[in-house]
Amino acid sequence: MKFRIGPNGVHLFDRLSGLNILVDELRPKEAIWSTAPRQVSIALTNVCDLHCAYCYAPKHKASLHTDQVLGWLKELDTEGCLGIGFGGGEPTLHPDFVNICKRAAGETQLAVTFTTHGHRLTPQLAERLKGSIHFVRISVDGVGRTYEEQRGKQFASLLRGIESIATLAPFGINVVVNERTVAELDALSELAQEVGASELLLLPQQATSTVASMDGVVSRALQGWVSNYVGKVRLAVSEAGASGLPTCDPLPDERGLQAYAHIDASGMLRASSYSPACVKIEDAGALSALKRLRNTFEIKRETQS
Template sequence: MMLILLLLWILISGELGVMKFRIGPNGVHFFDRNTGLNVLLDEFCPHQTVWSKSPRQVSVALTNLCDLHCAHCFAPKHKALLHADQVLTWLKELDTEGCLGIGFGGGEPTLHPDFVDICKRAAGETHLAVTFTTHGHRLTQPLVKNLKGSIHFARISVDGIGHTYEEQRGRQFSSLLRGIESIAKLSPFGINIVINERTIFELDAVAELAQQFGASELLLLPQQATNAVASMDELVGRELQNWVSNYRGKVRLAISEVGASGLPICDPLPNETGLQAYAHIDASGILRTSSYSTTGMDIEETGVMSALKRLRNTLEIKQGTQT
């Protein structure tokens, strides 16, 4: 079987540029970080012993630091910052074990003093797709110039239009528009919107804005509870379902896993779930199932794959005691 895979890889890489692949319960997944092209060979079901060990995607909070104070923010508020060398060691490990992409966040990742260096090294020293999420107010021309070529996809947060945005984020909407212009020059990009009782009524306007600036994705993020705000309520959830059902815009829609239930979603990898699909590393170097999760493993000196194994064991034991 490995020979067939190798031949396929040679064929596909010759046709489409260098593609990375990972093996999982749904087949063999090829991915080109430069074009975003995914090819899934799902005609056969690889045995579990050959599945890639890394999660498909990993997000990394480079720092907890942020210069905004959004009420819906769930980032921890204590000071924490990852060291560039440490991050690179973990990324190389994940890359070798079949991870396809890394997403830098925070806090605000552009506030990390080595942000550009980390992105450049991640793109140059691994085969991972490098992405990041930003509030967009620090995307100066020199920063964009320095990042160019090291970012495969970027995400910018747009919680409503005009006054609504200014209320949600405490920054001028005009400054955000400059941020969107900058990100459009940097790489393919998507717009993130937190869905709550204010932003739900501005989805049409945000979708239009996304199309106007050439965004390729609109990511819907149903609001999660924090100390300052409640989770998206049922009424807003129903409005969201209606809006999605009637959406005819050109920009692709995506939604976070939390809050996706009841919506028509297309998941090409339905069996690749939990830590096989995704993991999060917080700014203190703790590996978690998501940034909301309270269970985590310190990566320490033993490495990210060892922490992943320990986290899986802990979650299995927890699940066992609950059943």
């Protein structure tokens, strides 16, 4: 098992089983806390063959180089990061996607996950990825016609992709919650159970250049649905959309860049994919960029106070 030291104790994690153990009787001094975020997401490419209006990903072409990514992962692994999530764009469109996943799993102790629209997950691709992936997230925004109108792809094609994913690794379903999908959360919960998903991740819609954030009516409907949920699939929610929802955080003192960071396809380090504040990861590496970003936030807080 890999361990991580933080303000809430010593966190033990097994990437194969997904088992987490927190030894919270121990309260390590800040000087020995792990310096890397617990989880880091990396947009391998901005390229995507879908054109969803609510997508936050930048639309300019950019992709990361394999050796560059692996160098960052080894740094993060050494300093206590537990898992890496590849995204985009559509990560399977990165020309070296399979090799990056294989090397990440083989050359680090990180849990390797990725988020996909699922339409490129053929049985052949799933077979090539086996042994390198510990969890997959598949985006399913609505069912049937709702999905097809929002994503521009056949729902039947998605279901075939899910079949392939189910042979690869444990997986969860993500749903962007907006005025179209909030009424289909029951159907999505049923779908998640039918296909064997272990988690239903709720992503309340965030503002982009083309859509507004989830409004109050949808927010109240989501809160009501979660409060009355009796499904068997575990619910989770994005930190950005968790306000007003009953959540349980086992690591309440591990916040901000201690918990999470995002690297975009241009090699910019951010607090999240939505955060405008960023620093370029230069030759000194990811941890140097992380220190500079933390300093930026500290200076901002001191200025505001």
